[in-house]
Amino acid sequence: MVDYDFMLSELKRILKDKGLKFTSQRELILKTLYENDGHFSPEDIYMIIQRENPDIKIGIATIYRTLALLEEEGLADSLSIDNGGKRYELGLKKHHDHFICTECGKITEFYDDVIEKRQEEVAKEHGFKMKSHSMKIVGICKECQDKNKQ
């Protein structure tokens, strides 16, 4: 797993390159994504930050603006969920796809080489210049299936 110091220096480098400023809010949002494993809405992140840093003042608009910036620079990835809203996770991780459980809402990750390779081939076959791809498998996770059986 990529370490935090690397991500932080990446953030600093990118900001410098673009003539933007390194702020405590931007650092905090990156750190929050780093320290919390999961797929969060901007609102989630807002609440985590408020809970863990009662002394710091941050606005929801900053969360939205920063997440968009992080995503654009690859430091965060987003996933659109059916019931409105995007979920964000740390970027620079190995590419992966998601299982989404319709019962508990849990999102888990998986990676499959066959699918990855085939996606590239399919894009090429159609003359489509792929920039990114995402796959979601929606259904019921193992835990919920077991729970249902009881």
Next chain:
Amino acid sequence: MVDYDFMLSELKRILKDKGLKFTSQRELILKTLYENDGHFSPEDIYMIIQRENPDIKIGIATIYRTLALLEEEGLADSLSIDNGGKRYELGLKKHHDHFICTECGKITEFYDDVIEKRQEEVAKEHGFKMKSHSMKIVGICKECQDKNKQ
């Protein structure tokens, strides 16, 4: 391609089964999806209906409610786009995935057997009970690439 009469009778059957009513609005929305090939927002559908049926009065809420019903029953499928909003298309078509062009916004469909099979295997391997899956390949379509070269 599935024919309209079949879809209409399916709609009638489903409504009857659930004790719901067959209304002109529900028929019109299904017909609109059938006759217009594409991936439409609820607002798009609302406008198409108003344009093509200036005499008929329909509310946007009915569009949302009906699309949700059609989707739940498999007569429509939806796709969440990055910039907010869902897009709907006719259901009961052969399953397929989507290319989304970031330049012109066009959504095109493709089907690949290797990917389909592998998705099922991957879900099984993870003990995940798959109900549906979707894949999006985001990038630049052939037409836009050609346009850029000129």
Next chain:
DNA sequence: CTTGATGCAAAATATTTGCATGCTC
């Protein structure tokens, strides 16, 4: 000290809901 960043509130979007009335069955 210049310029971008932030917080706040208002605006813009997108979607859902309550309710009186209308239409199916």
Next chain:
DNA sequence: GAGCATGCAAATATTTTGCATCAAG
């Protein structure tokens, strides 16, 4: 006639934007 469906408007939910002020470089 009973009960679901509809249109409308108001309510939510989500995201974006304008702007005065703050702070990084």
